[in-house]
Amino acid sequence: METKIKRRYPASRKAEYKPYNDKFDMLLIQSNILNTDAVPSVHTILWDKRTIEAFTNELENVTIPNLKSKLAEVIEKFERYCTQRVNQGHARPTLWPPAMLTERVEIEAAIDVRGRELEFLQDKLTKQYIEPEQAQEAQAILAYGPRGHSQMRNNVCAYIDRQRVDMVDDNLVIVTEGSPYFGMLVADYREHVCKPWNAELRRQMAEKERLRAEEIKAKGHSDISISLNPRKVNPASLPPWPDGVVNYLLVSTQESDQPGTDLSSGTKG
Numbered sequence: 725m726e727t728k729i730k731r732r733y734p735a736s737r738k739a740e741y742k743p744y745n746d747k748f749d750m751l752l753i754q755s756n757i758l759n760t761d762a763v764p765s766v767h768t769i770l771w772d773k774r775t776i777e778a779f780t781n782e783l784e785n786v787t788i789p790n791l792k793s794k795l796a797e798v799i800e801k802f803e804r805y806c807t808q809r810v811n812q813g814h815a816r817p818t819l820w821p822p823a824m825l826t827e828r829v830e831i832e833a834a835i836d837v838r839g840r841e842l843e844f845l846q847d848k849l850t851k852q853y854i855e856p857e858q859a860q861e862a863q864a865i866l867a868y869g870p871r872g873h874s875q876m877r878n879n880v881c882a883y884i885d886r887q888r889v890d891m892v893d894d895n896l897v898i899v900t901e902g903s904p905y906f907g908m909l910v911a912d913y914r915e916h917v918c919k920p921w922n923a924e925l926r927r928q929m930a931e932k933e934r935l936r937a938e939e940i941k942a943k944g945h946s947d948i949s950i951s952l953n954p955r956k957v958n959p960a961s962l963p964p965w966p967d968g969v970v971n972y973l974l975v976s977t978q979e980s981d982q983p984g985t986d987l988s989s990g991t992k993g
Contacts, residue, residue, distance in 0.1 A: 725847050729839045732832055740822065744829035751837040758837075758844055776849045783842045788835060795831045798824065861886065862902050866962060868954040869925075870905075872918035884910055885918075897972045904962055907973035916966040 731748060733741035752758065757779065760769055769775065802824055806817050820828065864886040875883040880896075882889055887900040889910055896910040905913055932950055939946035965971075 725844065727840050727843060729836055729843060732836060733829065740825055741829055743826045744833045747830040747833035748837060751834060752840075755837060755841060757841040771848060771852070773849070773853045776845050776853070780842065780845045780849065783838055783845070788838050788842065791831055791835045791838065795828065795835065798828045798831060802828075861900075865900060865903055866959070867956050869957045869961075870913065870917045870921045870963065871954070872914055872922065874910075881910060884913065892972055895972060899973070904959075904965065907971035908965070908969060909972060912966070912969045916969055917963050921963060 731745065733744045735745055756769060760771070802820055805821065805824070810816050819825075866885050866887065868885070870885055873885055874881045874889075880891075884898065887898045887903045887905065889896050890899045891897075892899075898905050898908050898910065898913060900906060905917060908917075929950070932948060936946045936948040936950060939948060
């Protein structure tokens, strides 16, 4: 992957910035994250989701914040040095003392390399896990139609027909953006979408059973098969947004083409 985190001080800069590039190169070479072996060995990091998340959390919440705190301390030390020189009757320094500058740029190099590691891990997490999971979730959404099958988490509905559900202003709302029912109250979804859909399924099943029974009576057998297993449905066959049902996540009719009633204006989208 191409990194977005470039060197702060290219090699062409003045010699006093050489410690930055030396430190940067050393940390780059030593990085176990950026130099994962192509051929697995006992030292190879196995990048499962939990490992990536653990390394990411360590970098994001511990390592990089600590380095930034150290950098702030060095900058504060330089400010104290400047104040001291002014108080002694000298002009305010415009250049950093060599030792202090080296300390600063080495910390900056560490921040930048750790930033590249974090960038690498976030990219790997997205491509190997998040995007495939999202694609799988998208395929599963309403795959068998609006049947009203829910999954609970901590005794609260978290999914219904594989659509994510969340609490919005004390109401359970469908929050999967790829769903045609994004923004609909779960209660409205059950009443105005699932209920008619399931009633039609029962009607179709009863009709098939009737025709099958008639065929058996007339011929002694029937070519009509009846399966109790649900069948996947074409997304185009899903019921449209019901008239008069509020979209709780619709900000304005101008900003969204989602159907439903806009709560802020009281108008129909």
